[in-house]
Amino acid sequence: MAVSLSVCLFATNSIPSPGGTGRCKYTGQSVRALPIRVFTVGKKRSPAVQLLVDEYTSKLRHYCAIEDVQVRCNPRNAREKQAQIVDEDMAVMNLIRPDDWVVLLDEQGIDIESEEMAELIGGAADKGASKLSFCIGGPYGHGPKSRERANISIKLSSLVLNHQIALVVLMEQLYRLFARTTIAKSCFHMLLDLRTNLLY
Numbered sequence: 001m002a003v004s005l006s007v008c009l010f011a012t013n014s015i016p017s018p019g020g021t022g023r024c025k026y027t028g029q030s031v032r033a034l035p036i037r038v039f040t041v042g043k044k045r046s047p048a049v050q051l052l053v054d055e056y057t058s059k060l061r062h063y064c065a066i067e068d069v070q071v072r073c074n075p076r077n078a079r080e081k082q083a084q085i086v087d088e089d090m091a092v093m094n095l096i097r098p099d100d101w102v103v104l105l106d107e108q109g110i111d112i113e114s115e116e117m118a119e120l121i122g123g124a125a126d127k128g129a130s131k132l133s134f135c136i137g138g139p140y141g142h143g144p145k146s147r148e149r150a151n152i153s154i155k156l157s158s159l160v161l162n163h164q165i166a167l168v169v170l171m172e173q174l175y176r177l178f179a180r181t182t183i184a185k186s187c188f189h190m191l192l193d194l195r196t197n198l199l200y
Contacts, residue, residue, distance in 0.1 A: 033178070034125050034132045035065035038170065039095060041088050041138035042073050042163045049164045056171035063178040069095060073138050081140055089143020092135060101129035102150045105136050105170065107160055109153035117177050120152065134170060136163050 045053070053068055060066045071091050078084040096102060101124035112120070124132050135146060147153070156169050 033064040034101070034121065034129060035067070036060075036132045036134070036174065037067045037069055037095075037100075038134045038136070038167065039069045039071055039092055040136045040163060040167050041071045041092065042136075045070075045164055049168060052168050053171055056168075056175050059175050060171070060178060066174075071095070071138075084138070085140050085143045088138045089145050092143075093145050093149065096133055096135075096149060097131065099128070099130045100133040101127065101131070102146075102152075103132065103134045104142055104146060104150040104153040105134060105156060105166055106142060106147075106153045107155050109155040111158065112154050114173055114176060117173060120154070121177070124151075136166050136170070138163065 057066055057068055071088065074084045074087065075091050076083075076087045078087055103120065121132060135142065135150070137143075137146070142150075156166055156173070161169065
């Protein structure tokens with residue numbers, strides 16, 4: 001079940017944008033929670049990682065539609081590194097739709113904080129995207145077509161993360177964002193009700 005997401009209730013910084021004021025324009029607003037797809041290029045996951053991913057996927061479905069999409073590493077069994085990158089790149093691009101808002105997870109991407117992820121999601125909905133697609137690259141990273149298609153590139157850590165660990169971190173951050181902002185929104189309305197009862 002999808003819910004509206006009241007974003008940026010905790011935001012202290014914002015993702016830089018051309019001509020922006022540095023303030024989060026979604027503060028206190030309800031933003032449509034876009035369906036989310038997470039593309040991960042890689043080999044078969046370890047049982048422990050899959051268990052965590054399944055758990056967060058189940059929790060996130062209380063807030064939005066989410067799909068965990070695994071893309072096979074080196075789909076055409078290429079022997080050369082560059083050929084493997086190209087094959088994986090095409091496999092991902094074939095799954096991305098024209099109206100997706102594409103977020104690349106990349107070690108060279110923008111370093112954002114947990115709170116700033118809310119502005120990213122709010123911004124995607126505001127720009128008319130139908131889905132939010134997060135892409136985690138294979139062992140050699142993202143291909144040129146994926147980089148060109150991406151609306152934004154972010155990094156989850158200054159450390160280089162294994163793609164399976166990056167997936168778990170992303171899922172946890174998404175769940176933290178939805179759960180936390182939903183709780184904050186509920187508390188906000190409770191405080192308004194309390195103030196109204198005291199005044200009247």
